[in-house]
Amino acid sequence: MIQVQNLTKDYGQLRALDNISFTIPKGEIVGFLGPNGAGKTTTLKIMTCFMPPNSGNIYIDDLNIYQNSIQIRKKIGYLPEGCPLYGEMNVIDFLKFVAELRDIQKNIINKRIKEMIQTCGLKDVVHQEIGELSKGFRQRVGLAGAMIHNPEILILDEPTSGLDPNQIAEIRELIKRLGKEKTVLISTHILREVEATCDRVIIIDKGKIVADGPLTEIQNSFHNQNRVYFEIQADTKMLIEEFESLPDIDNVQLYEQPARQALAGGEDSLYKFYVNFSKDKDIRPDLYNFIKSKEWILFEMRAEQYSLEDIFRQLTEKGEETN
Numbered sequence: 464m465i466q467v468q469n470l471t472k473d474y475g476q477l478r479a480l481d482n483i484s485f486t487i488p489k490g491e492i493v494g495f496l497g498p499n500g501a502g503k504t505t506t507l508k509i510m511t512c513f514m515p516p517n518s519g520n521i522y523i524d525d526l527n528i529y530q531n532s533i534q535i536r537k538k539i540g541y542l543p544e545g546c547p548l549y550g551e552m553n554v555i556d557f558l559k560f561v562a563e564l565r566d567i568q569k570n571i572i573n574k575r576i577k578e579m580i581q582t583c584g585l586k587d588v589v590h591q592e593i594g595e596l597s598k599g600f601r602q603r604v605g606l607a608g609a610m611i612h613n614p615e616i617l618i619l620d621e622p623t624s625g626l627d628p629n630q631i632a633e634i635r636e637l638i639k640r641l642g643k644e645k646t647v648l649i650s651t652h653i654l655r656e657v658e659a660t661c662d663r664v665i666i667i668d669k670g671k672i673v674a675d676g677p678l679t680e681i682q683n684s685f686h687n688q689n690r691v692y693f694e695i696q697a698d699t700k701m702l703i704e705e706f707e708s709l710p711d712i713d714n715v716q717l718y719e720q721p722a723r724q725a726l727a728g729g730e731d732s733l734y735k736f737y738v739n740f741s742k743d744k745d746i747r748p749d750l751y752n753f754i755k756s757k758e759w760i761l762f763e764m765r766a767e768q769y770s771l772e773d774i775f776r777q778l779t780e781k782g783e784e785t786n
């Protein structure tokens with residue numbers, strides 16, 4: 464169990480983390496999501512005892528970062544941003560080197576290296592120099608190095624950044640497999656990364672946690688079913704305004720500019736738009752009756768879930784408005 468408690472970190476005048484707290488139970492794969500500069504890497508560096516916070520603490524089981532940093536480091540495998548490696552070393556020498564740094568018992572080093580080569584799919588490149596490997600393979604070597612001491616917790620900072628789509632898929636598969644045995648925290652600003660690999664997501668923006676929960680729960684709590692997509696053919700230029708003036712509606716968002724509807728001719732246009740509302744009740748029947756009373760032609764009406772991308776944008780843009 465990882466408990467991050469009231470962490471604050473300043474770099475000079477800049478408050479990079481502002482009193483953040485979250486808990487990660489054993490065995491979860493958590494996505495740590497936020498735009499550039501949100502404070503992801505800063506949080507991970509503090510978790511891995513690379514630097515101290517200004518205030519707050521992190522507990523891993525009953526250990527904490529001030530009193531037990533060596534034990535904590537043993538429990539954690541860390542793949543830093545950009546994954547620094549020794550380019551002139553070959554893969555096997557590098558893994559030996561990391562294993563020795565990690566103080567792994569001599570008699571099991573070879574066994575651990577073999578396991579890592581197997582787990583991370585490095586069999587064909589063991590004797591190659593790291594500097595000559597493709598990015599995807601270098602990332603695998605980084606992961607192998609991060610896991611050589613068989614840590615319970617894996618902390619990965621942007622593990623798929625810069626990889627091609629095939630490599631991304633492979634690394635994601637690998638992370639999912641590892642997640643069956645380990646607690647994994649992945650920092651990313653790529654939403655699909657989280658959707659593809661994580662059970663839960665923590666969204667950070669400007670040093671503050673703005674959302675935390677299982678993906679589906681966040682999606683549900685966030686205007687679940689409170690968005691309806693419409694396609695309506697109408698002979699008015701004021702259709703959007705008419706919808707906006709109805710009770711219970713937060714706002715109306717055009718999906719695309721209305722196009723003159725060829726089918727009907729005349730002044731009719733086809734409007735495609737979303738109606739967003741924050742009430743619990745389903746207002747589709749009311750909207751349908753309204754459309755009927757206007758004698759507009761309804762082509763499509765469907766309730767939509769917000770995608771993680773919409774949620775992310777709303778949460779992180781809201782912050783900008785208040786600043």
Ligand SMILES: Nc1ncnc2c1ncn2[C@@H]1O[C@H](COP(=O)(O)OP(=O)(O)OP(=O)(O)O)[C@@H](O)[C@H]1O
Nearest residue numbers: 474477479497498499500501502503504505506652
């Ligand atoms: N060593 C440092 N000295 C001064 N400011 C720093 C330092 N490291 C980070 N910062 C600042 O702290 C803020 C948070 O940075 P951090 O690297 O944690 O963001 P991030 O969420 O990892 O972003 P990215 O997605 O770009 O990796 C940023 O404004 C950054 O410029």
Ligand SMILES: [Mg+2]
Nearest residue numbers: 503504505544
């Ligand atoms: Mg970062």
